[in-house]
Amino acid sequence: MRFDTIIKNGTILDGISAEPRSADVGISGKEIKAIGNLSSARARQIISADHKFVCPGFIDIQNHSDSYFTLFEIPAMPSLTSQGVTTIAVGQCGTSLAPLPNIEAIKSVQKWHSLAGANLNWLTFGEYFDSLGRYPLGVNVTSLIGHSTLRRGLVGDKVRPATPEEIGIMSKLLSDGLSSGAAGMSLGLAYAHEADSTIEEMTEAAEVVAKHRKLLSIHLRSEGVHVVESVNEAIDLAESAKVSLKISHFKVRGEKNWPKLEIVLDRIDRAYQRGVDVFFDVYPYTTSWTVLYTYLPKWAYEGGRSAILENLQDSAARRKILAYLKDQEQKTIADIMIATSPTNPALVGKTLRQIAANQDVGVEEALLNMIAATNAQVVVFDRNISEESLPALLGHPLSLVASDGAGYDFVYSPSHGLVHPRCFGAFPKFLGLVRDKKVKISWSEAVKKITSRPAEKLRVGKRGRLAVGNFADIVVFDPRDIGSRATYESPYQESDGIDYVLINGKLVFWKTLTGETAGEVLKV
Numbered sequence: 205m206r207f208d209t210i211i212k213n214g215t216i217l218d219g220i221s222a223e224p225r226s227a228d229v230g231i232s233g234k235e236i237k238a239i240g241n242l243s244s245a246r247a248r249q250i251i252s253a254d255h256k257f258v259c260p261g262f263i264d265i266q267n268h269s270d271s272y273f274t275l276f277e278i279p280a281m282p283s284l285t286s287q288g289v290t291t292i293a294v295g296q297c298g299t300s301l302a303p304l305p306n307i308e309a310i311k312s313v314q315k316w317h318s319l320a321g322a323n324l325n326w327l328t329f330g331e332y333f334d335s336l337g338r339y340p341l342g343v344n345v346t347s348l349i350g351h352s353t354l355r356r357g358l359v360g361d362k363v364r365p366a367t368p369e370e371i372g373i374m375s376k377l378l379s380d381g382l383s384s385g386a387a388g389m390s391l392g393l394a395y396a397h398e399a400d401s402t403i404e405e406m407t408e409a410a411e412v413v414a415k416h417r418k419l420l421s422i423h424l425r426s427e428g429v430h431v432v433e434s435v436n437e438a439i440d441l442a443e444s445a446k447v448s449l450k451i452s453h454f455k456v457r458g459e460k461n462w463p464k465l466e467i468v469l470d471r472i473d474r475a476y477q478r479g480v481d482v483f484f485d486v487y488p489y490t491t492s493w494t495v496l497y498t499y500l501p502k503w504a505y506e507g508g509r510s511a512i513l514e515n516l517q518d519s520a521a522r523r524k525i526l527a528y529l530k531d532q533e534q535k536t537i538a539d540i541m542i543a544t545s546p547t548n549p550a551l552v553g554k555t556l557r558q559i560a561a562n563q564d565v566g567v568e569e570a571l572l573n574m575i576a577a578t579n580a581q582v583v584v585f586d587r588n589i590s591e592e593s594l595p596a597l598l599g600h601p602l603s604l605v606a607s608d609g610a611g612y613d614f615v616y617s618p619s620h621g622l623v624h625p626r627c628f629g630a631f632p633k634f635l636g637l638v639r640d641k642k643v644k645i646s647w648s649e650a651v652k653k654i655t656s657r658p659a660e661k662l663r664v665g666k667r668g669r670l671a672v673g674n675f676a677d678i679v680v681f682d683p684r685d686i687g688s689r690a691t692y693e694s695p696y697q698e699s700d701g702i703d704y705v706l707i708n709g710k711l712v713f714w715k716t717l718t719g720e721t722a723g724e725v726l727k728v
């Protein structure tokens with residue numbers, strides 16, 4: 205027998221089996237052709253995997269490379285391939301880059317990224333996927349359809365419930381997109397332009413997704429004070445529409461709210477037991493990466509960025525906002541660190557406490573000044589998730605592990621600012637926590653959470669498990685070394701312990717990036 209590549213003497217974690225086993229893997233073209241004893245076979249390329257784990261490529265079911273625009277700026281996405289990611293699902297948190305019934309639709313990206321210089325030459329979801337397929341993609345890409353994108357194409361910049369006619373058009377656009385290969389739909393209920401969606405509107409959309417047997421991904425309305433109600437809302441929606449539900453970047457934010465975690469996990473468990481197909485993704489960090497304006501009271505950001513800026517100039521509204529912020533947890537607000545601000549890169553890395561001291565104002569004032577000075581385009585780091593909750597969430601039987609990050613290269617750029625270390629090291633960090641027994645699950649269970657389970661939820665066929673006939677998306681890693689070196693101050697770092705990464709049969713990482721790009725657009 206002759207193969208293009210043989211991975212020899214590895215310990216196979218195939219993404220399905222409970223126990224690891226020793227075997228060789230034979231690859232030709234894009235496919236896995238044989239798994240077993242291949243000692244008498246020949247190959248153009250032999251990869252030695254002694255003492256290493258060989259597993260399916262990691263599937264990042266919650267990724268923002270599209271809304272942060274790096275999908276086009278850095279299509280090779282080295283920060284992802286170098287941590288073993290072979291497939292990403294973008295279109296999260298209510299925002300996708302298609303369909304675009306008109307130019308208003310794309311504006312929901314602006315809370316994360318400026319649209320200056322963007323060249324969007326598609327209207328339908330099918331045309332978007334065709335366009336994307338012409339980029340040299342580093343990883344396989346699939347996408348959900350963002351509800352906010354659909355909505356803004358019709359309702360525009362206004363914040364109001366959609367009319368029955370508009371709901372009908374949204375359903376049609378959604379259905380067409382799902383037929384063209386989109387993996388599902390996402391809601392971003394915390395954001396201004398979706399906050400007014402009625403239950404009828406959301407249910408109708410969720411039913412369209414259910415009819416296509418695809419995925420509904422929800423960024424909860426609240427991850428803090430109202431997290432219990434928000435989880436109930438998501439579960440009720442999924443239960444009535446009979447749709448598969450993923451809660452995005454699940455966590456409880458703010459020390460005051462941490463005791464609510466037990467309640468929401470209980471709600472999720474009970475929903476699952478009565479037949480709701482609910483699960484959640486988690487990133488292995490206690491610091492969130494958040495759009496700053498979402499710290500304002502909801503009424504202050506209804507109406508989007510222009511309304512926010514107006515409110516900040518109106519002295520009565522500003523007083524009301526300050527009173528609201530002072531009522532929150534002081535400690536948390538002061539430690540918020542500016543991560544990205546395209547308009548004010550000099551402030552990157554500073555905390556609100558430092559900015560407040562410089563401006564000789566309170567931290568709440570400093571927060572408002574930051575929003576005003578940056579045209580409400582500012583993303584921050586906020587350490588607001590409890591250390592104890594992390595192992596419980598990562599190890600939970602219904603959790604998947606995902607980055608919630610985006611693809612970057614290894615060069616700092618002022619327009620990207622400080623990116624969250626999860627963009628570079630989420631998966632190695634998670635595996636390191638498993639090795640160190642901080643997360644008490646087996647290696648095979650850990651690998652399932654980042655391979656076969658997300659593949660099944662996204663319905664990307666022939667990926668997520670090592671099996672003959674499947675695509676050769678494969679990671680070889682060293683369990684003794686696996687871990688992340690990326691930090692908040694210095695995120696642009698390669699991980700430890702990733703030895704080889706193959707995508708569609710091509711070797712894209714061999715101790716370091718090979719420069720090969722082998723990703724494809726996955727229509728599901």
Ligand SMILES: [Zn+2]
Binds near residue numbers: 297423452453
């Ligand atoms: Zn989100």
